[in-house]
Amino acid sequence: xxxxxxxxxxxxxxxxxxxxGAIGVITRRNxxxxxxxxxxxxxxxxxxxxxxxNFLNSLDGVVFVFFIxxxxxxxxxxxxxxxxxxxxxxxxxxVDDIHLLKG
Amino acid sequence: MIAVGMxxxxxxxxxxxxxxxxxxxxxxxxxxxxxxxxxxxxxxFSIAVIYVLLxxxxxxxxQVMVYAGAIMMLTLFIIMLIHLEQGPSCLPVKRSFLxxxxxxxxxxxxxxxxxxxxxxxxxxKKGVYTxxxxxxxxxxxxxxxxLYGKYAFVFEIASVLLLLGIVGAVVxxxxxxxEEE
Amino acid sequence: MADFIWLVPVFPLVGFLINGxxxxxxSKGVTAWIACLSVIFSFVVSAIVFIQFLSLSPETRxxxxxxxxxxxxxxxxxxxxxxxxxxxxxxxxxxxxxxxxIHIYSAGYMHDDAGFRRxxxxxxxxxxxxxxxxxxxxxxxxxxxxxxxxxxxxxxIGFWYEKDxxxxxxxxxxxxxxxxxxxxxxxxxxxxxxxxxxGVWTLKYSELQANAHFxxxxxxTAITLLFFVGATGKSAQIPLYxxxxxxMEGPTPVSSLIHAATMVTAGVYMIARLNFFYIMSPMTMSIxxxxxxxxxxxxxxxxxxxxxxxxxxxxxxxxxxxxxxxxVGVGAYAAGIFHLMTHAxxxxxxxxxxxxxxxxxxxxxxxxxMGGLRKKIPVTYWTCFxxxxxxxxxxxxxxxxxxxxILWMAYIRNGGNIWYxxxxxxxxxxxxxxxxxxxxxxxxxxxxxxxxxxxxxxxxPKIMTIPLAILAVLSIVGGWVGxxxxxGGGNHIExxxxxxxxxxxxxxxxxxxxxxxxxxxxxxxxxxAIEGSAELMLMILAVAIGLxxxxxxxxxxxxxxxxxxxxxxxxxxxxxxxxxxxxxxxVYGFVFVKGLLRIGTMCKNFVDESIIDGAIxxxxxxxxxLGGLIRRVQNGLVQGYAFAMILGAIVVIGYLISRILS
Numbered sequence: 001x002x003x004x005x006x007x008x009x010x011x012x013x014x015x016x017x018x019x020x021g022a023i024g025v026i027t028r029r030n031x032x033x034x035x036x037x038x039x040x041x042x043x044x045x046x047x048x049x050x051x052x053x054n055f056l057n058s059l060d061g062v063v064f065v066f067f068i069x070x071x072x073x074x075x076x077x078x079x080x081x082x083x084x085x086x087x088x089x090x091x092x093x094x095v096d097d098i099h100l101l102k103g
Numbered sequence: 104m105i106a107v108g109m110x111x112x113x114x115x116x117x118x119x120x121x122x123x124x125x126x127x128x129x130x131x132x133x134x135x136x137x138x139x140x141x142x143x144x145x146x147x148f149s150i151a152v153i154y155v156l157l158x159x160x161x162x163x164x165x166q167v168m169v170y171a172g173a174i175m176m177l178t179l180f181i182i183m184l185i186h187l188e189q190g191p192s193c194l195p196v197k198r199s200f201l202x203x204x205x206x207x208x209x210x211x212x213x214x215x216x217x218x219x220x221x222x223x224x225x226x227x228k229k230g231v232y233t234x235x236x237x238x239x240x241x242x243x244x245x246x247x248x249x250l251y252g253k254y255a256f257v258f259e260i261a262s263v264l265l266l267l268g269i270v271g272a273v274v275x276x277x278x279x280x281x282e283e284e
Numbered sequence: 285m286a287d288f289i290w291l292v293p294v295f296p297l298v299g300f301l302i303n304g305x306x307x308x309x310x311s312k313g314v315t316a317w318i319a320c321l322s323v324i325f326s327f328v329v330s331a332i333v334f335i336q337f338l339s340l341s342p343e344t345r346x347x348x349x350x351x352x353x354x355x356x357x358x359x360x361x362x363x364x365x366x367x368x369x370x371x372x373x374x375x376x377x378x379x380x381x382x383x384x385x386i387h388i389y390s391a392g393y394m395h396d397d398a399g400f401r402r403x404x405x406x407x408x409x410x411x412x413x414x415x416x417x418x419x420x421x422x423x424x425x426x427x428x429x430x431x432x433x434x435x436x437x438x439x440x441i442g443f444w445y446e447k448d449x450x451x452x453x454x455x456x457x458x459x460x461x462x463x464x465x466x467x468x469x470x471x472x473x474x475x476x477x478x479x480x481x482x483g484v485w486t487l488k489y490s491e492l493q494a495n496a497h498f499x500x501x502x503x504x505t506a507i508t509l510l511f512f513v514g515a516t517g518k519s520a521q522i523p524l525y526x527x528x529x530x531x532m533e534g535p536t537p538v539s540s541l542i543h544a545a546t547m548v549t550a551g552v553y554m555i556a557r558l559n560f561f562y563i564m565s566p567m568t569m570s571i572x573x574x575x576x577x578x579x580x581x582x583x584x585x586x587x588x589x590x591x592x593x594x595x596x597x598x599x600x601x602x603x604x605x606x607x608x609x610x611x612v613g614v615g616a617y618a619a620g621i622f623h624l625m626t627h628a629x630x631x632x633x634x635x636x637x638x639x640x641x642x643x644x645x646x647x648x649x650x651x652x653x654m655g656g657l658r659k660k661i662p663v664t665y666w667t668c669f670x671x672x673x674x675x676x677x678x679x680x681x682x683x684x685x686x687x688x689x690i691l692w693m694a695y696i697r698n699g700g701n702i703w704y705x706x707x708x709x710x711x712x713x714x715x716x717x718x719x720x721x722x723x724x725x726x727x728x729x730x731x732x733x734x735x736x737x738x739x740x741x742x743x744x745p746k747i748m749t750i751p752l753a754i755l756a757v758l759s760i761v762g763g764w765v766g767x768x769x770x771x772g773g774g775n776h777i778e779x780x781x782x783x784x785x786x787x788x789x790x791x792x793x794x795x796x797x798x799x800x801x802x803x804x805x806x807x808x809x810x811x812x813a814i815e816g817s818a819e820l821m822l823m824i825l826a827v828a829i830g831l832x833x834x835x836x837x838x839x840x841x842x843x844x845x846x847x848x849x850x851x852x853x854x855x856x857x858x859x860x861x862x863x864x865x866x867x868x869x870x871v872y873g874f875v876f877v878k879g880l881l882r883i884g885t886m887c888k889n890f891v892d893e894s895i896i897d898g899a900i901x902x903x904x905x906x907x908x909x910l911g912g913l914i915r916r917v918q919n920g921l922v923q924g925y926a927f928a929m930i931l932g933a934i935v936v937i938g939y940l941i942s943r944i945l946s
């Protein structure tokens with residue numbers, strides 16, 4: 001009899017996706033791609049929540065993910081609007097060239 | 104999903120896992136933003152299938168609708184707006200050594216999490232929502248009863264948050280009267 | 285009267301305060317009256333105390349009065365207290381008496397000066413400080429007076445401060461004095477520490493004398509030597525005498541009061557007062573006597589080659605102070621104090637006479653431009669003549685008795701060592717020579733002054749000549765209190781000072797028990813005996829040497845004025861050396877002044893700028909550099925901030941994992 005998929009694998013998958021997203025955030029120069037990597041990180045967390053909710057026979061994980069998705073949507077809207085504004089201001093979307101916050 | 108055999112479940116999981124990781128990697132490394140966005144859509148689909156494997160059908164559908172549908176579409180629109188669809192400009196890009204180091208350091212995060220998974224025992228009191236019960240009641244109904252019941256307050260706050268997002272987006276992207284563009 | 289002895293120093297203080305604070309409003313006459321009266325009152329009080337002493341028995345001739353507590357620090361208590369005993373009363377009388385005469389003289393001498401009020405203010409302050417010095421009952425208060433007279437000396441030497449030479453001389457006096465005072469302070473510290481080890485915390489004379497046995501001879505030598513360093517500074521002995529000739533830049537009455545009669549004698553007074561320490565250390569006493577002799581001879585030779593009359597008198601003062609130190613150095617404290625008193629009379633008179641001559645010659649100082657003043661300023665002539673006779677040691681006048689006493693004591697106290705006596709006698713001959721050289725050059729011969737100056741020669745007003753006369757009388761009779769037994773007198777001054785020095789004299793007698801001492805003792809305490817023939821012979825010899833000096837001076841400057849010129853031409857090198865004071869000032873300037881300046885510059889450049897400034901600036905630039913490094917974190921690049929967040933996450937998760945693992 002084949003055993004069920006152990007929960008650790010789901011978490012491992014989530015970890016890998018999260019790390020890929022993190023490296024992407026640090027490494028890429030294009031702001032939009034950084035944003036997409038952030039979305040990937042959020043998804044990895046969602047996966048973790050669902051997996052642990054499933055193994056604890058609880059729907060709390062699902063509810064949590066629901067709200068994370070809502071937040072991600074709002075963040076996407078506002079963030080992309082900011083990207084547009086910065087492009088209008090600076091003419092570039094390359095994060096290396098945008099250092100208005102320089103101390 | 105409870106009726107399907109374990110072997111099949113494993114097969115789906117492996118394929119979808121590889122797909123998710125592969126497309127994520129592709130997304131993170133493409134130069135053309137449009138390519139990246141499309142690869143991300145593939146990732147979202149893969150994850151949605153894994154959600155189905157985990158008996159979270161409602162979230163799977165929500166994932167496809169919200170993420171792959173709305174968010175990625177919005178992203179693609181913005182990419183078009185900033186005229187990045189042609190691909191990267193012809194300016195030579197300089198490689199940053201520091202970023203490389205940062206990326207390598209981030210791998211330790213992965214190792215740490217793997218170590219945590221290995222040694223951390225996920226034990227807790229099991230809840231009432233067994234897969235059998237969810238199959239009988241219906242996933243969406245169960246989630247809905249929870250959302251409008253126990254987590255109603257949070258639900259309302261989330262809707263306010265979305266309202267904020269709408270208003271913010273509109274305000275930010277509005278053309279100013281005194282600008283010539 | 286014992287309760288009122290504090291009035292003695294306070295009267296001049298009151299005069300100083302009145303003249304100093306509100307003197308601007310007064311006329312010159314009122315200022316002079318206030319100043320002179322304050323010192324005269326001081327003299328009157330001292331005289332009253334003296335008369336009271338006469339009616340008391342010798343052991344009880346001590347008045348002590350403590351005014352108030354000054355320093356109370358743990359076990360160490362010091363009060364402001366006054367003590368007048370046999371020694372102090374002599375000093376008080378001399379200071380206030382000669383001081384009042386000089387105040388009266390100054391009223392006439394400084395009459396045309398713009399700084400009239402300032403002069404009397406400083407002069408009163410000086411008398412106050414000097415009286416504090418001599419009436420203090422503890423070493424610390426004496427040191428206050430010591431420093432105070434140094435300050436007043438500076439103020440008065442540099443009185444005409446617009447003249448560079450005067451202000452430089454004032455500075456030189458103060459600085460050289462300071463060097464001596466440093467030694468004095470070290471002596472005080474050593475004394476307090478030594479006695480403090482034994483649990484005695486005091487600086488009062490009476491208590492020190494009672495506890496002197498706690499100090500080992502080695503420590504006593506150290507302490508007394510340090511005090512003596514202070515004395516060489518204040519009393520202008522080798523090596524710190526260089527300020528006194530320069531101090532002649534001040535007004536002449538100042539030179540008379542401070543640098544002849546009173547301040548420079550403070551060192552002698554100090555040694556006499558602390559005799560109970562000095563007798564514990566024969567080595568220091570030998571050093572004191574040796575330096576005294578050396579200074580006396582050295583200064584006398586320089587005096588022979590100076591042309592400025594005040595310089596001659598200055599070197600003469602240094603020389604006579606040497607004699608006083610010889611006196612206290614061989615243990616003849618009474619003889620030293622006796623010479624101090626007679627010196628105050630005749631040297632004070634000499635300076636005032638020089639001032640009178642300058643007044644007559646419109647400020648001329650060079651004796652080569654004087655001459656033939658005998659008939660024109662008779663009072664000055666005769667008083668100056670008396671003073672010169674006194675300092676030359678002509679029998680009958682005061683200088684003879686005091687100088688002879690010192691020479692005799694130097695002879696017998698060292699076991700009949702003829703060389704000591706001879707050295708002193710030769711110096712006496714030189715003294716006679718150069719004093720009469722000055723006298724003859726100034727008053728005899730034809731007048732070598734310019735026509736304009738000749739026209740203005742006039743005798744000084746009465747206000748100046750009366751003090752001259754009084755001092756002349758004192759120069760004659762002042763010595764009669766010390767006529768030795770040999771010549772039929774009672775040596776009253778030694779008897780008077782017996783309570784203060786008595787046991788000191790006895791101890792030294794014990795230390796040097798030689799038969800000749802027995803002889804001398806017999807001669808000075810008993811009837812005029814034939815055993816005193818040694819003393820008589822030496823006395824006659826000394827007088828002969830003195831008269832020889834006068835004769836040579838007469839020969840050189842009256843009979844045959846060509847002789848000095850020929851002598852100088854033949855001994856050009858020697859003359860240049862002596863005339864330039866053996867180049868001591870130049871050597872000091874080169875070694876000490878330039879040396880210190882060079883060390884200071886080196887310290888400034890190396891230590892101050894490189895090390896200290898470098899350290900502080902280095903800290904500042906280190907901080908600045910660190911800041912520059914850390915500032916790079918905030919470069920405004922979002923990815924950097926994101927990486928920082930991930931780094932934080934790694935740290936936190938790492939901590940949690942390590943908790944699970946352990």
